[in-house]
Amino acid sequence: MARSASSRAGDIRAAALELFTRLGYEATTMADIGAAVGIRGPSLYKHVASKQELLAQIMTSTMEGLLAAHLAAVATTEDPTERLRRAAEAHVRYHARHRLEAFVGNREIRGLVEPHRGEVLALRAEYEACFRELVNAGISAGRFGVGSARLASYAILDLGMGVAVWFREDGELTEDTVVWQHGEFALRIVGVKA
Template structure:
């Protein structure tokens, strides 16, 4: 295939994934058909299968891309400083930014997890545990260093993660706060939650 042909295939696949994301968020995974996805990108029947193998593959790709992004953003945030307080704040800000900018991915990732095949669901659950563990390790370290004061590391970690995920429900770009303002304020909230000095 020519370079131009490969580029068109990549663009077409990106269009298909984007259409599937919108439809999964709007109608739900089970109610969305491959015909719905094909209509959304103006591709009929068999031609669609030249680009994607199945609706399940689309769901897996959406979720894998999302978890890869948040894990990468977390690594960058934590790797940018050695100070545990700054690491937690930056990790929270990255978490909030993702959920503000990728609302549909967050919604589909939460609601449609149960529709992944058993193997894909187990793999995704393991990746999500890795992500949660990244925050828990920071809270544990902050407590061990006397920087944080919490009653329960586990509950505090879940609270921080839930706060960020909640942003995807209510945040709308162009309203009262920018993404960066929300991220900064949530960083403040997280630092209060861990009892940082």
């Protein structure tokens, strides 16, 4: 039974993601990707334009996923403390569930060329700005005691990116425990006032 084009594209993307994680973007060839999905290198171009296009798709969809998770997390409350907690929790949960995407997104930015690099960097800046706005809102409301909203947002973002490195589903801590605890850490970073 023939595979649908969208299913084949998903298989190709998944293979590229695994290979970029294991070998690195530069060391991975289109032939490697084709072999991983059972397609000869030249036939692969019927499904994907280039290795660069695959990297751009992975990195763009990762940032779009993070932004969507963030917006959903903060949409149901106006309380600055709760909004920051929920945003941090969504950030950590995404990284726990999408470790390979996070790894490639952090390590392989250097492999992107324009216009892809600029697009991904703009999405990253937008995402960081979302956290900075939350911190600034808490400062303005007198709820957070932190000197630099930018530095606090970077620290909170680093929490999630670190989870992508060490978290495992079969590890000592459950995803929910890790997510909840990192929400607490985020509030400590901004110096939540009682």
